[in-house]
Every structure is written in C-alpha cells, then in structure tokens.
Amino acid sequence: MKKFFIAAVLLTTTIFTAMAQNKGSFDVYEFDGFKLHVYNTGDALGDASYIVEGKRGLVTIEYPLFKDNVEEFNAYISKLGKKVKNNIADYHIGGSGDIKMVMVEGMPEFMKGNVYGGMMQNFAQAFGDSMAELPEIEAKEVAFGKTIKIAGVPFTFNHGASSDFPGASIIIGGQVYYSHWAPSKSHASNLQFGSAAAVDAELEAARAALASGCTLFIGGHGGAVDKDALNFRIKYLETVKANLNLSKDAFVKAMEKAFPGLAGEEGLGALADALCK
Numbered sequence: 001m002k003k004f005f006i007a008a009v010l011l012t013t014t015i016f017t018a019m020a021q022n023k024g025s026f027d028v029y030e031f032d033g034f035k036l037h038v039y040n041t042g043d044a045l046g047d048a049s050y051i052v053e054g055k056r057g058l059v060t061i062e063y064p065l066f067k068d069n070v071e072e073f074n075a076y077i078s079k080l081g082k083k084v085k086n087n088i089a090d091y092h093i094g095g096s097g098d099i100k101m102v103m104v105e106g107m108p109e110f111m112k113g114n115v116y117g118g119m120m121q122n123f124a125q126a127f128g129d130s131m132a133e134l135p136e137i138e139a140k141e142v143a144f145g146k147t148i149k150i151a152g153v154p155f156t157f158n159h160g161a162s163s164d165f166p167g168a169s170i171i172i173g174g175q176v177y178y179s180h181w182a183p184s185k186s187h188a189s190n191l192q193f194g195s196a197a198a199v200d201a202e203l204e205a206a207r208a209a210l211a212s213g214c215t216l217f218i219g220g221h222g223g224a225v226d227k228d229a230l231n232f233r234i235k236y237l238e239t240v241k242a243n244l245n246l247s248k249d250a251f252v253k254a255m256e257k258a259f260p261g262l263a264g265e266e267g268l269g270a271l272a273d274a275l276c277k
C-alpha cells in the first residue's frame with residue numbers, strides 16, 4: 001500500500017512538471033506559399049490558435065486567452081524568427097498585446113456590445129487572474145468578400161454561418177479554411193445549434209467550405225481537420241435536418257441509430273429540446 005502511494009505521488013509530480021513545461025501542443029502544416037502552425041491550447045475552453053508563416057512575416061489568428069498559453073505561444077513565435085505583422089481576431093480576442101489587429105467588418109462593434117462584453121465578464125469571474133490582459137480594440141476592418149495580403153499571403157474574408165453573424169470564414173492562401181467552429185466528428189451541441197434555423201445556416205456554411213477547394217479546415221473551436229471531417233459534418237447535418245419533424249425521443253433514437261457510437265450521445269437530449277417541437 002505504501003509503495004503504491006509513493007508511486008502515485010511520483011506520477012502526480014511528473015504530470016504537474018510536464019504541464020508546467022507544455023500547456024498545449026503545436027502541429028505544423030506545409031502549404032504552397034506558407035506554413036500553418038496550429039496551437040491546441042489545452043485550456044479550459046478547448047480553444048485553438050494559429051500562426052500563418054509567410055516568406056515575409058507571421059500572421060497570428062485567434063490569440064490565446066490565458067496567460068500561460070500566451071507565454072507558450074509567444075515563446076514559440078520568437079523561435080520562428082520573423083516579425084508578427086498582424087493578429088486576426090474572429091470572436092476570440094486574447095493576449096495579443098500591441099500587435100496590429102485585423103477583424104472582419106462589424107466585429108469590433110460586436111465586441112463592444114453587451115453579448116460579447118457579458119461573455120468576457122463571465123470568463124473574468126470564472127478564470128480571474130489566469131486570463132491575459134486584453135488589447136484595446138482598435139482594429140482595421142475588412143469588408144466581407146474582400147481579400148487582403150499580409151506577409152505575402154492572401155486572406156479572403158467571407159460570411160460565416162448566418163447563425164454566427166458577424167463571424168467570418170477566412171480562406172488562407174486559397175488552401176486553408178478558417179471558421180469559428182471547425183467541423184467535428186461528434187454529435188452537435190445545443191450550444192452551437194439553438195434552433196432549427198441554425199442547422200440550415202451551418203449546413204449552408206459547411207457546403208460553402210467544401211466548395212472553396214481548401215484542403216484543411218480549422219476553427220477557434222476544434223483545431224485542424226481534413227476534408228473527411230467536413231464531408232462527415234455535411235452528412236450529419238443533413239441527417240439532423242431530415243429528422244427535425246420527429247418527436248424529441250424519436251429524434252434521439254434516430255440520431256443514435258444513424259451514427260452508432262459517435263461521441264457526444266449524452267448531449268442529444270438537450271439538442272432535441274432545442275430543435276424539435
């Protein structure tokens with residue numbers, strides 16, 4: 001018994017040391033004309049941040065929200081040895097300090113409003129001092145449909161899902177598709193789908209992502225996934241849509257039957273409450 005106790009203490013110490021050294025994890029993807037660095041923060045919100053590395057500099061997207069992640073992200077950036085030209089924020093503002101900010105049109109206004117302000121206040125109450133200091137929102141706004149070039153890489157700002165307005169879907173170098181939520185291989189959450197109209201909006205947005213010709217799909221939630229995940233998501237949303245007129249119980253059963261063993265089954269009841277009559 002004593003032996004086991006010592007082993008357990010050692011194990012705990014090892015885990016804590018490892019956590020202190022590596023909070024999140026990085027993945028790197030090579031594309032024509034740029035590299036994409038994906039940072040899965042491992043934070044309490046499960047958010048992801050990104051660095052686009054062009055020949056002439058770096059562009060960060062969705063800077064991390066927590067101090068320890070910001071520290072790890074900044075240390076990684078300094079090893080790349082290039083200047084950060086801009087930070088793009090699309091709902092997720094973080095500890096980007098004095099980096100020049102770019103947002104889609106309407107996002108700065110939205111961030112000053114009650115909905116966003118209330119959410120950030122809730123975060124501040126829940127997470128307190130572990131949150132990074134947020135930058136003053138003085139962003140350059142890019143109109144929907146417009147392409148801007150930063151660090152030699154083109155970024156096209158399109159409309160995201162209409163249920164997620166004013167969030168943008170951003171096409172990076174014609175090859176990577178950023179949206180607020182990356183397509184996930186799990187059951188839909190009632191947090192993302194509050195109504196049947198949101199299913200239509202997300203389906204339309206997912207089809208637009210597929211039509212873009214991009215090969216990697218990334219999000220502030222969900223990290224980076226391939227086209228398989230997007231195709232799965234489209235099939236999944238079509239199935240949700242086809243079952244919307246069922247009773248709540250029948251909806252849950254139909255979804256379980258259509259996607260046996262898929263993660264997130266425990267949330268189907270709440271999803272049925274939000275979507276079915």
Ligand SMILES: [Zn+2]
Pocket residue numbers: 091092180220221
């Ligand atoms: Zn978000």
